[in-house]
Amino acid sequence: MTAWTDDRGMTMREDGLRGLMQPWSMTVNRFIEHAARWHGDREVVSFRDDGVVERTDYAGIRRDAARLSNALLAHGVAPGDRVATLAMNSGAHLAAWYGIAGIGAVCHTLNPRFSEDQLAWIIDHAGDRMLMADGAFAEMAGQLARRCPSIEKLLLFTPPQGESSGQLVEDFSAGHSDECAWGGFDEELAAGLCYTSGTTGDPKGVLYSHRSNVLHTLFTLQPDALNLSARDVVMPIVPMYHANAWGLAFSAPAVGTRLVMPGSRLDGATLFERMRDEGVTFAAAVPTAWLGLLDYLEAHDERLPALSRVVVGGAAMSEQLLRRLDARGIEAIAAWGMTELSPVGGVSAPLPATAAMTSEERIASRLKQGRVPFGVDMRIVDENGAPLPHDGVAAGALQMRGPAVAAGGSVAKIGGSQR
Amino acid sequence: MTAWTDDRGMTMREDGLRGLMQPWSMTVNRFIEHAARWHGDREVVSFRDDGVVERTDYAGIRRDAARLSNALLAHGVAPGDRVATLAMNSGAHLAAWYGIAGIGAVCHTLNPRFSEDQLAWIIDHAGDRMLMADGAFAEMAGQLARRCPSIEKLLLFTPPQGESSGQLVEDFSAGHSDECAWGGFDEELAAGLCYTSGTTGDPKGVLYSHRSNVLHTLFTLQPDALNLSARDVVMPIVPMYHANAWGLAFSAPAVGTRLVMPGSRLDGATLFERMRDEGVTFAAAVPTAWLGLLDYLEAHDERLPALSRVVVGGAAMSEQLLRRLDARGIEAIAAWGMTELSPVGGVSAPLPATAAMTSEERIASRLKQGRVPFGVDMRIVDENGAPLPHDGVAAGALQMRGPAVAAGGSVAKIGGSQR
Numbered sequence: 074m075t076a077w078t079d080d081r082g083m084t085m086r087e088d089g090l091r092g093l094m095q096p097w098s099m100t101v102n103r104f105i106e107h108a109a110r111w112h113g114d115r116e117v118v119s120f121r122d123d124g125v126v127e128r129t130d131y132a133g134i135r136r137d138a139a140r141l142s143n144a145l146l147a148h149g150v151a152p153g154d155r156v157a158t159l160a161m162n163s164g165a166h167l168a169a170w171y172g173i174a175g176i177g178a179v180c181h182t183l184n185p186r187f188s189e190d191q192l193a194w195i196i197d198h199a200g201d202r203m204l205m206a207d208g209a210f211a212e213m214a215g216q217l218a219r220r221c222p223s224i225e226k227l228l229l230f231t232p233p234q235g236e237s238s239g240q241l242v243e244d245f246s247a248g249h250s251d252e253c254a255w256g257g258f259d260e261e262l263a264a265g266l267c268y269t270s271g272t273t274g275d276p277k278g279v280l281y282s283h284r285s286n287v288l289h290t291l292f293t294l295q296p297d298a299l300n301l302s303a304r305d306v307v308m309p310i311v312p313m314y315h316a317n318a319w320g321l322a323f324s325a326p327a328v329g330t331r332l333v334m335p336g337s338r339l340d341g342a343t344l345f346e347r348m349r350d351e352g353v354t355f356a357a358a359v360p361t362a363w364l365g366l367l368d369y370l371e372a373h374d375e376r377l378p379a380l381s382r383v384v385v386g387g388a389a390m391s392e393q394l395l396r397r398l399d400a401r402g403i404e405a406i407a408a409w410g411m412t413e414l415s416p417v418g419g420v421s422a423p424l425p426a427t428a429a430m431t432s433e434e435r436i437a438s439r440l441k442q443g444r445v446p447f448g449v450d451m452r453i454v455d456e457n458g459a460p461l462p463h464d465g466v467a468a469g470a471l472q473m474r475g476p477a478v479a480a481g482g483s484v485a486k487i488g489g490s491q492r
Numbered sequence: 493m494t495a496w497t498d499d500r501g502m503t504m505r506e507d508g509l510r511g512l513m514q515p516w517s518m519t520v521n522r523f524i525e526h527a528a529r530w531h532g533d534r535e536v537v538s539f540r541d542d543g544v545v546e547r548t549d550y551a552g553i554r555r556d557a558a559r560l561s562n563a564l565l566a567h568g569v570a571p572g573d574r575v576a577t578l579a580m581n582s583g584a585h586l587a588a589w590y591g592i593a594g595i596g597a598v599c600h601t602l603n604p605r606f607s608e609d610q611l612a613w614i615i616d617h618a619g620d621r622m623l624m625a626d627g628a629f630a631e632m633a634g635q636l637a638r639r640c641p642s643i644e645k646l647l648l649f650t651p652p653q654g655e656s657s658g659q660l661v662e663d664f665s666a667g668h669s670d671e672c673a674w675g676g677f678d679e680e681l682a683a684g685l686c687y688t689s690g691t692t693g694d695p696k697g698v699l700y701s702h703r704s705n706v707l708h709t710l711f712t713l714q715p716d717a718l719n720l721s722a723r724d725v726v727m728p729i730v731p732m733y734h735a736n737a738w739g740l741a742f743s744a745p746a747v748g749t750r751l752v753m754p755g756s757r758l759d760g761a762t763l764f765e766r767m768r769d770e771g772v773t774f775a776a777a778v779p780t781a782w783l784g785l786l787d788y789l790e791a792h793d794e795r796l797p798a799l800s801r802v803v804v805g806g807a808a809m810s811e812q813l814l815r816r817l818d819a820r821g822i823e824a825i826a827a828w829g830m831t832e833l834s835p836v837g838g839v840s841a842p843l844p845a846t847a848a849m850t851s852e853e854r855i856a857s858r859l860k861q862g863r864v865p866f867g868v869d870m871r872i873v874d875e876n877g878a879p880l881p882h883d884g885v886a887a888g889a890l891q892m893r894g895p896a897v898a899a900g901g902s903v904a905k906i907g908g909s910q911r
Contacts, residue, residue, distance in 0.1 A: 089571030089596045092682040092701025094834075097895035107866050115844075152508030177508045263511040282511025291710035291867075296721040297747055303716055304844050327866045328716055331844070415513075425534075425723050425750070447526050447746045448710075476516035 099287035101264050102175040102255035104326045109135035112303060112329025118351060119163040120336035122209040123231050127164060131326055134168045136251045141172030141242065143249035148226065150202065152177030152258065155266060157201040159183045159192075159210045159217075162313050162334040165230040165242060167322055169205055170313070174264040174283070175255030181266040182314040185210055189217065195268045195276055196221040205230060209337065211237040260284040267317060269412045279412050279479045281317065289415040289477035290323040292448035297422035299355075299384065305330040306351060306379070310339060310358035311387065316416035319357045319386065319408070330355075341369030345377070352379045359387035360394055363405075367397045376401055384408045384420075392440055407443060415477035418451070419443040450474040518706035520683050521594040521674035523745045528554035531722060531748025537770060538582040539755035541628040542650050546583060550745055553587050555670045560591030560661065562668035567645065569621065571596030571677065574685060576620040578602045578611075578629050578636075581732050581753040584649040584661060586741055588624055589732070593683040593702070594674030600685040601733040604629055608636065614687045614695055615640040624649060628756065630656040679703040686736060688831045698831050698898045700736065708834040708896035709742040711867035716841035718743060718774075718803065725750040725770060725798070729758060729777035730806065735835035738776045738805065738827075749774075760788030764796070771798045778806035779813055782824075786816045795820055803827045803839075811859055826862060834896035837870070838862040869893040
């Protein structure tokens, strides 16, 4: 028998010997705190729906988030409460994510492309207490606030286009302290909520934990996944309300990239101008956004020399899209994911064998949706649940596993709220 | 008031709403399991002390580790028991790390450069039950096994040089199953133990947890830290018994790099030959190893075209060393760390501003020991504990914080074992 004690009175436990490392809860506020402290002057640029180009930095985002947290606390928002957003990508939306999650409340991103009926169903299902919307969505947001009894207050990120009962977030936060003691709670608590429309039945909610968001961020920062560095200028074209914006709202501040939020105008000419003017090096979007940009680049014989690599996700990348991006000097990385995976499942980073391939073989290899990064595991099983070989031939049901994978198979079904 | 239930019967807790993501304990066996599953045929090459060049792969390391785990369990090794190693870097040593930690036992790396008296003190202090040593250290290991009553069994990784009572690890593991159910325990349990010699007083033990090792690995994989990819061929010259080998025993399998273990001959000519023959792209070592390699390269006007970047740690990198490496086309990255930090504290990755610097400014910037990656935090405090500005001018005491930082200030002092 062995007993073991140390200066701090530790003893051997039933299940083994406890390590002696510092406690450090994995909560998402760590990302914006790290960015504000070590990359505080790195810019966050937002192309707002009212035409204003807003320039702040990570220190500013942290400050705005802290003020919002304090305003939410003063309003009575408690840990576990759901606060919804209906907004495109912007610095203000980013500050709201951190302001909501930092105090243990849950940031529920609504998809503005859903119908009013769908959104009302989702808000009721989630029991959202507040709704924060872009000015461009003020009318829809007002309708939802009237229809959904759980919504106590409507806030607006930007001035409303038309009449609105909503208060500007800036006014709601005004006068509150720049400092807020974030985190300090269980890392398993929920940080975010996102409903997928699904193909059958009612929308299904995925409830991300602080832990799952922090680990997903670390998994995707790897060089063979999104490969982000402080030297990058990142444009998340994929919206923050869709599939967690590929985690970029966390991974960009985690490494201190410059961040360019494109807002709602995503046509080829606008994307080109903004990417060129802001020196974007990395962007993530669905194939349609890339097709629009390519049409513009080809029609005007333009290039984006700073744009070194782009992630193409949300739908399969066609061979033609890959070749067209290649021809403009843009390296396309195919990625596969889903809301239930936080969302990254696989990334097509080259392997050692890739270097020895012919150019045609390399293109075929890059069209595959890649392999899983550490932290994601997958297998294919037959109808009896027995694992099948992962040889690209065997067909069966896909099973995913990991700390950033929704519990309960691949879909977390959240039941109705009771108020 | 809000109540919240879901299909799985979840209810709102006192402290908030629990996220709905899969449980996934962060235990180090995940690294070798990932490597064996997705990079199983990636080679692990060992230059053994008996002259044998051993070639296996991650599938082989996982298999050897599982056999060893089963042999340890059969011998009665229980969770929390300490198993010591006295060995240079090799695939067998790597398999031992995973075989020991996978069953919840603690891998205690001994430094062969310590005196026999120091090692005996440390073994007694840690209460190690077994000792696994390289054949080259068989005599010292035999002495220690005789002196230290806690040691029940002596195992050898390679045939002994001279007489020894030790059993070969291969023979000890023979006949045991290739499969072992690793992990499944609390991620806060200890995985590794390393004593620093310190500058005053007795050696101090640092007790790494599974969680701290997994998180440290993820922090250091970032592009602005060690930046490892599956396309890398990694040579950890820094020994596994010193400062956790910069975490490379975990980070290399986590991404599936090829791994070249240099063994004990670390002179310039030998390093050159092995790096050239194996196509090493990344290596980590203290400045003296680099000086030896550079002397050889310069005397023979040789280059190592595959070697794209090296980490220089353990002691400050001199300007001359940086310039000499530059002149041979090898990018040197200064890193700062200590055993108590698992060990990476800071890495001198370039910032956006670096691109605009003159070549001389860039060299001055690269000689700094860098900034902290996400997951490590530091501050400088005055004698009253008040934070000072991090401006490169203020001098005070350094405080480190993070989940891979030893608890109890920066040094974990582990008390004597009682048997």
